[in-house]
Amino acid sequence: MLTGRDGLLAEARTALVRADGAVLLGPPGVGRTALARAVVADLPPRLFAEVWITATEASKEVPFGALGRLLTGGHPALHPALVHSTVLAALAERCGSGRTPVLVVDDAHLLDGPSAGVLLGLVQARAVRALVTARSGVPAPDAVVALWKDAGLSRLLVPPLTEDAVGALARERLAGPVSRSTTELLWQWTGGLPQLAAALIDHGRDVGALVRDTDQWRWRAGLAVPVQVADLLDRELDRVGRSGEDALAALALGGPLPLSVVEEAASPELVADLEQLGMVRSEQSDEQVLVRLRHPMLGAAVRRRMSPARRRRVSAALLANSRRAPSTRGPYAMASALWAVHAGQPVGPQELIRSASLCLYADPAASEQLARRAWERGGGARAAIALGSALVEQGRTAEAYEALVAAGRHAEATGDPAAQVTVGVALAGHRAWVGREPRRAYDDLRRLRADAEAAGDLAGRAEAAAVAVLVQLFGGQAARALAGARDLLEQAPPPGAQLRVTLASVAALVLTGRTEEAVRVGRAVVEAVERAGSSALPYARGMAGAALALAELWRQPTPTGPVTDPAAGRWPLPPDPLVSGLSHTAWPVFDGYAQRVSGDRAGAISRLRDAVAQQAGGEGLFRSEASGWLAVTLAEDGRPDEAETVLREHPVDEVALVPGLGPWARAAVAVASGRRARAGELMDEAIVVAHASGCWLVELGYLIYAAHLDPVAGPARYADRIAEAIGHVDAERLVTAGRAVIALAGRNPTVMLEHAHRLMDMNMTGEALKVADEVGRRAGTADSARLAVDLRTRLRAAVPGDPARVAGLTVREAQIAGFAARGLSDREIAEQLVLSVRTVQTHLGRAYRKLAVTSRRELSDALRLAA
Known part of the structure; x- marks a missing residue:
């Protein structure tokens, strides 16, 4: 458990050997005792001898109780004036002559006052070297505080691990x-x-x-909650009393809550005490203060010991508060139906269905519970669909199919044609996403659309058409999906269908090369769903942000990527507080691809491995992208065997947003295996598929990749087709990479270097390296050769392996963190890198989190320690 403690270990050991000692301060569970043991374990035994004293709640009640083992005469009968000399004599006897006594006092905050006074006297007299551990955030005897304030012991804070x-x-x-x-x-x-x-x-x-x-x-x-720590957490909870535990129970059931809500379960003074004890923490969010538990395991411990009566009482209080001051989103919206269930209060099927949808990815078991209750209470087709989604998320796909079939029978028996269409659309979606048969699902949806139109069910017709657009999009037919989306949007469909096809159109616009229009539409839809508030599910809002990020990926050197819940990770989410008490993390499937584009293979492989595992469950809309991109990146990293394993265990199938992804992945493996001719054939196949799908952006990417397979003849072979594709694509980063290939075909080292520099400015390190390497091979003059070497050196310094990257920072995060550590302001960094201030702040915030720092003052040390 001393991982990550090397610096503290060295500081504490130095303080003991060269000075009077140190005090290790930190919260419970941070490893103060383990650190103290490691410090004294390496002291030379011929020079030092340690004596341990552990203070406890019991010893605190007895004068000199903690020193009992050093008071041979028995502390009750010993006069206080003699304690100091008696302890000195005991230490001399235990340590022997010639060795310096090291007095280790564990949990010194629990020392009784007289014992603390003796300890302070020993340190002030320099009779011992002292190593003291104490809990932060709780009262300690004045004499213990004086150890570092007056007696000169080094005060070392033991923080949580990064x-x-x-x-x-x-x-x-x-x-x-x-x-x-x-x-x-x-x-x-x-x-x-x-x-x-x-x-x-x-x-x-x-x-x-x-x-x-x-x-x-x-x-x-x-x-x-492991058994090993259950007692530790229970002891903490025992100290807060009934009111304090009610406040903690509210946070355990409701996630981060507004301060006013927590103060209804406990007085403001008690909330402040809980924060001082380190059990809760507060943070400013928008215009309110949110309170959350110190860490989610504490919440699990609270729930584990929560009686049914307390759960019912606290849930009722949370529900009452949410109804008085309803929140449009966040923990309230997600948990309100669960609170009603726990409180034994009536809740309608529509609210149950909505809550089931809200917690689908964060807690599919709870989603199933709510959806089943909605079905039992007459929720109809929508309840069955919510139930099917929850079952699919848990891997119970056969049960999900049966639930939908049963709902279809029920709709038929009750003579409800609208419900029949609704269930039919859900079954078609099941066939597409779970069965991985988008073409057959599309045929089903065409029939349903015709049936709904014949029956005059305009809402059902729009629903079937909207899902058909999505199926076309994820079936690699972006151009057709875009045409279908525009056709449907002209008919003013209901809000739900309109949102889905608009999101699909953003992705389709990107794939077909019209990123400027995609950004414009994407920003509009993000603003629309933000205005919609509670009427837009967080998954729709998250996907809106992801669609916009996809549009910006090929336009900005460092696009702001979507975030997700780290416990699920399958779907992008808006940045609302998570009811789980966790903080958002980058969405792995997007983050991995973005890092691959920027040249960070190691980071991309790590994130895409996560994405493959996450997308393997549930509907897995991005399953093919995750496995295909991972295989390509592994192959580019010289690991074809691993890439082949990924494709074998997680094959690219018919549900793929990117057309031609399978041949591209196999081509990358062929290149890494030395089969360049076969790779060329596969890339030509991928290019044909992309072209047939109308995806100019994808086709341009494949043409660039194919051109680099043969650095000598490839650029000239594909230059004309790249130029044609560039005419249909306005994605600046990809267009720059395409023009660099055309420059390679021209064989002018000066022009080639200019394009390499542009690629570097675009944060496309991998593409820039390819061009720089070619310049080095073709340099006609000593100057161009020197410039190529200089550029390659700078580019290779930006790839994984430098200290900041070892700490987990991306290329751009490391670059911005380095500027910030040198004292540049956010605006100065933005001007230096030609970025927006907001983008700089986003990347700097991520760097802070990864390095576990909170200010520019700490950045320099953190980057140095990472080296």
Whole structure:
């Protein structure tokens, strides 16, 4: 559990050897005792001898209670004036002559006053070297505080582990690589407390919650409270009393809550006390203060010991408050139906269905519970669809199909044609996303659309048409999907269908090369769903943001990517507070692809492995993209065997947003295996598929890739077709890469270098390196050769391996963090890199989180320590 503590270990040891000692301060579970043991373990035994004293709640009630083992005469009978000399004599006897006594006092905040006074006297007299541990955030005897304020002991704060340190701890205990998403979960669940993290890792391995998947350890279960730490957390909870535990119960059931809500369950003074104890933390969010538990494992401990009566009482209070001041989104909207169920209060089927949809990805088991209750209470087809979605998310696809079939029979028996169409559309979606048969699903939807039109069911017709557009889009037919979307939008469909086809049109516009229009439409739809508030599901709002990010990916060097819940990760979400108490993380499937585009292969591989595992479950709309992009990146990294394994275990199938993805992935494997001729054939196949689908942006990407397969003849062979594709594509980053290939065909080193520099400015390090390498081979003068070497050196310094990247930062995050560490303001950085201030702030915020710092002052040290 000393992973990530090297610096503290060295500081504490130096303080003991060269000065009078140190005080280690930190929250419970942070590993103060383990750190103290490691410090004294390496002291030379011929020079130092340690004596341990542990203070407890029981010893605190007795004068000199903590010093009992050093008071040979028995402390009740000993005069206080003699205690100091008696302790000195006992230490001399235990340590022997010639060795310096090291007095280790564990949990010094629990010392009784007289014992603390003796300790302070020993330190002030320099009779001992002292190593003291104490809990932060709780009162301690004045004499203990005086140890660092007056007596000169070094005050060393023992912080929680960083995310990277938790990952290192997990790798050490599991003896293998750990997925990035699992590291994020372990870190957030435990608050970076090594005692909790180690216990959770061991528990997960023992019960099978941690499994080896896609060559990494991955967490595949809900959060649990290991037996090893249950007592520790229970002791903390025992200290807060009934009112305090009610406040904690509200947070455990409702996620982060407004301060006013928590203060209704407990007085403002008690909330302040809970924050001082380190059990809750507050943060400013928009125009209100949100309060959340210190870490989600504490919430799990609260729920574990929560009686049915307390759950009912607290849920009723939360529900009453939400009805008095309803929130348009966030924890209230997601949890209100669950609160009603816990409180035993009536709740209508429509509210149950909505809540089931809201918690579908975050808690599919709860979603199933709510949807079943809605079905039993007459929720009809919509309830059955919600139930089917929850079952699919849990991998119970056969049950989901049966639930939809049963709903169809019910609609037929009751003579409800609209419900029959609704269920039919859901069954077609099941065939497309679960059965992976988009073509047959599209035929089903065409029949349903015709049936609905014949019956005069305009809403059903629009619903079938909207899903048909999505099926075409994810069947690799972006141009046709775009035409269908525009046709439907001209008919003013209902809001739900309108939102879906508009989102589909944004993605289709990107794939067909019209990114400027895609950005314009994407921004409009994001603004629309934000205005819609509670009427727009978070998954629709999240997908709107993801569609806009996709449009901006090929236009901006560092687009702001979508975020997700680290516990699920399959779907993008808006940045509302999560009811789980976790913080958002980057959406792996997008983040991995964006890092691949920027040249960060290591980062891309890590994120795309997560994406493959996440998309393997549920509907997995982006399953093909995750596995195809991972295989390509692994192959480019010289790992064709791993790439082939990915394609074999997670094949690219018919549900793929990107046409020609399968041949491209196989071509990348062929290149890495030395079969360039076969790779060329496969790339030509991918180009034909992309062209037939009307996806000019995808075709241009494939043409660029194919041209680089043969650096000598390839650029000239594909230059004309690249020029034609550029005429249909306005994505600046990709167009720049295409023009660089045309420059390679021209064989002018000066022009080639200019394009390499443009690619570097566009944060496309991999493409820039390809061009720079060619310049080096073709340089006609000493100057151009020197410039090529200089450029390649700078480019290779930007790829994974530098200190900041080892700490988990992307190329752009490392670049911005470096500028910030040198004192540049956000605006100065933005001007230097030709970015918006908002983009700089976004990347700097991510760098802060990854490096576990909160200010520019700490950045320099954090980057230095990462080296």
